[in-house]
Amino acid sequence: MFRFRVCEASEVGEGELKIFAVKGAAVPILVTRVDGELIAGTSMCPHEDVSLVRGCIRNGAIVCKAHGYTFDLQTGACSHDPKLRWHVYKITVTSGQVFVDLA
16 A cells, blocks of 8 residues: 555645546546545546546535446445446545545
């Protein structure tokens, strides 16, 4: 497991979807804030490899704009297809800096 700095916590506002290029990560990391909690995952939709940055947050899930696939923000489970899962990363915030653990 490797820990990588992604951004400053203050860079992500409530309900925003932001992506950050992280050296060592194959694709950018998506970070959002819901009810004050920071959540991070892969920036790509596992359905069709479309960027999730243009999606939206609805009822505790991220919704892909391309095809409407919905993924639970806590578990990554897909409501449309149980075989699909959005990869959610463990976040650590230290001195205002957001870090994620990547395998």
